[in-house]
Structure formats: structure tokens, C-alpha cells
Amino acid sequence: MEILDGKKAAQAIKDKLKIDVAQLAAEGKKIPHLAAILVGNNGASETYVAAKVKSCEEVGFKSTLIRFEADISPVKLLEKVQELNNDPDVDGILVQLPLPKHIKESDVINALDPDKDVDGFHPVNVGKMVQGLPAFVPATPHGIMLLLEHYKVETKGKHAVVVGRSNIVGRPMSILLSQNSNPGNCTVTVCHSRTHNLKELCLQADMIVAALGKPEFVTADMVKEGAVVIDVGITRIEDTNKKSGFRLKGDVQYETVAPKCSWITPVPGGVGPMTIAALLRNTFTSCAQKN
Ligand code: NDP
Numbered sequence: 001m002e003i004l005d006g007k008k009a010a011q012a013i014k015d016k017l018k019i020d021v022a023q024l025a026a027e028g029k030k031i032p033h034l035a036a037i038l039v040g041n042n043g044a045s046e047t048y049v050a051a052k053v054k055s056c057e058e059v060g061f062k063s064t065l066i067r068f069e070a071d072i073s074p075v076k077l078l079e080k081v082q083e084l085n086n087d088p089d090v091d092g093i094l095v096q097l098p099l100p101k102h103i104k105e106s107d108v109i110n111a112l113d114p115d116k117d118v119d120g121f122h123p124v125n126v127g128k129m130v131q132g133l134p135a136f137v138p139a140t141p142h143g144i145m146l147l148l149e150h151y152k153v154e155t156k157g158k159h160a161v162v163v164g165r166s167n168i169v170g171r172p173m174s175i176l177l178s179q180n181s182n183p184g185n186c187t188v189t190v191c192h193s194r195t196h197n198l199k200e201l202c203l204q205a206d207m208i209v210a211a212l213g214k215p216e217f218v219t220a221d222m223v224k225e226g227a228v229v230i231d232v233g234i235t236r237i238e239d240t241n242k243k244s245g246f247r248l249k250g251d252v253q254y255e256t257v258a259p260k261c262s263w264i265t266p267v268p269g270g271v272g273p274m275t276i277a278a279l280l281r282n283t284f285t286s287c288a289q290k291n
Contacts, residue, residue, distance in 0.1 A: 002264075004264065006265060006266075009150040010143075013146065024287075025060070031061060032286070034053075035087075038065065038096045039103070043236075061280065066080060071100070074108075077108060081108060081111045091286040091290065093112055095112070114136075118282035120138040120139065121138060138168050140211075140274075144232070146277065146278060146281070147270075160186040160189070161204070162191065165192045166211070170212075202222040207227060209232060212251055217251045218253065219253045228262055229265070231250035234267065
């Protein structure tokens with residue numbers, strides 16, 4: 001069993017970006033600028049946004065964090081999005097999800113300039129991705145593709161089972177893995193909460209991408225010997241022994257599943273860092289298009 005170390009792979013991407021940004025600066029060109037919007041004070045969202053901003057600093061990007069109270073009106077939020085759309089200095093706009101219930105997430109996503117939608121959630125980017133055209137691809141599935149590429153994991157002709165069909169992870173993941181690309185060229189089965197024979201399908205999988213948000217859902221009896229297992233899940237489990245008061249659990253029961261795998265991602269340190277690396281790559285691309 002080998003580990004798909006997201007920390008290492010993400011660091012390699014960040015090191016390269018750092019060099020590329022330094023070169024832009026040396027040439028007197030614009031450096032990438034990511035604007036992140038955080039609404040309310042959800043603990044997990046705070047952590048994710050802070051990690052994204054910190055990573056921007058690490059590679060030499062400019063970043064702006066815009067915070068709003070949880071009760072901000074949808075109109076005010078949309079005005080801010082418009083302002084960032086019109087700001088030539090901003091290359092990427094990130095709206096941390098989930099948003100409070102009174103704000104319709106699709107309204108905010110649809111208001112983003114697709115050319116600055118570095119999370120790849122805007123329908124224009126989704127449509128382009130589906131057609132295999134250049135597009136901003138959602139950061140988590142993009143990060144997983146970069147991780148498979150980094151470790152040269154063979155995916156061609158493999159049966160991939162993606163558990164979860166959300167717009168931000170499962171659905172785009174299934175599309176990317178099925179595309180005529182490397183990594184890619186998989187035969188893909190998408191599973192969800194109404195799938196009847198999930199265990200049997202997982203047992204047929206050469207690769208499982210678990211993205212359902214149920215801690216330790218995938219157990220050893222669901223995994224074929226030699227499978228590649230990508231664990232996207234992050235759930236906070238209360239743990240009084242930790243300073244933070246919680247620990248992170250993936251959707252895969254790591255201890256029992258890992259010995260059966262050819263490759264597996266740990267949680268933390270697998271998909272999470274790659275999501276941030278992919279977001280940085282998208283922001284760099286956006287800036288490069290302007291330069
Ligand atoms: P969603 O809740 O939006 O989607 C979950 C999906 O899993 C749905 O399609 C749902 O099916 C399916 N599902 C739920 N229960 C089952 C079940 N028992 N059997 C089969 N399918 C099931 O979650 P996200 O896609 O946003 O996130 C998934 C996980 O990934 C979460 O733990 C999240 O925290 C994590 N995550 C991690 C990231 C990272 O950087 N590592 C980034 C983004 C997310 P249905 O459609 O029928 O409801």
C-alpha cells in the first residue's frame with residue numbers, strides 16, 4: 001500500500017507557483033490576487049478560508065478576505081460580488097460555502113464573472129468542463145486529478161466508483177474521470193443516497209472516490225484488493241483530548257481499508273491540501289490570462 005500524500009504533492013505545486021509568481025513580479029507584471037468572501041462564523045468555513053489565505057501568502061499572491069455578518073442581505077452580498085467582478089486587480093473570487101439559509105447559493109454563484117470563478121461552480125465553467133474545453137474546474141476534483149497525476153496513478157480503463165453526486169465534488173469528479181484524458185479514461189459509476197447495491201458496486205471498483213460526508217462509511221468489506229481509494233470526506237468529531245476540541249475523520253475507515261489498497265489518501269493530509277493547491281492554480285491561470 002502506498003500513500004497519496006496530498007501535503008507533499010500540494011507543496012510541489014506551491015513551490016512551482018512561487019517561482020512563477022516571482023518571475024511575474026520580476027517582469028513587472030501583475031501578480032495573482034484572490035478575493036475570498038466569508039459570511040458568518042461557521043468554524044469549519046473559518047478554518048478553510050484561513051488556510052486558503054495563508055497559502056496565497058505562501059506563494060506570493062495577493063489576497064483579500066471580506067467578512068460579512070451571517071444576517072447580511074442577499075442584495076448587499078451580490079453588490080460586493082459585482083464590485084469584485086468589476087475590479088481589474090482581482091483575478092479570482094471565492095465565496096466560501098455553505099452560505100446562511102436566507103441566501104440562495106446559486107444566485108451568488110451565477111452572479112460571479114465566470115472568468116474570475118476560480119472555484120469553477122459557475123454554470124459557464126461547468127458547461128465548458130463537461131465539453132472538455134478549457135475552464136476553471138472545481139478545486140476538489142481538480143486537486144484529486146492533480147494528485148493522481150503527481151503520483152502517476154494509472155487510471156486508463158479502470159472502473160471508478162464515485163460515492164456522492166454533489167455539484168462541488170461527486171458530479172464533477174465523475175465527469176473528469178470519464179474524460180478522454182490522463183488521468184481519466186475511467187469507466188465511471190456514480191452512487192448516491194438512493195443507490196441500492198452500493199457495497200457490490202464498490203467491490204467491483206478499481207478506484208473508489210468517497211465523497212458523501214459520512215465518517216468511516218467505506219469499510220474493508222466494501223473494497224477490492226489492490227483498489228485505489230480517494231477519501232474526500234472531512235467530518236469534525238468531538239475529541240476533548242485535542243486542543244481544538246475535535247479531530248477530522250474521512251469517509252473511509254482508514255485502518256481497515258488501507259492494507260487492501262494499492263494507493264490511498266489519508267485524512268487529513270490527502271485531498272484537503274490538494275483542494276487549496278488547485279484553487280491557487282486556477283487563480284494563477286486567471287491572472288496569466290490577463291497578463
Ligand atoms: P454533499 O452533502 O453536498 O453531498 C453528499 C453526497 O453523498 C450526496 O450526493 C448524497 O446523495 C451522497 N450520500 C449521502 N449519504 C449517502 C449514502 N449513505 N450512500 C451513498 N451516498 C450518500 O457533500 P459534499 O459533496 O459537499 O462533501 C462531501 C464530503 O466531502 C464532506 O465530508 C465534505 O466535508 C467533504 N469535502 C472535502 C473537501 C476537501 O477539500 N477535502 C472539499 C469539499 C468537501 P444524494 O444526492 O442522494 O443526497
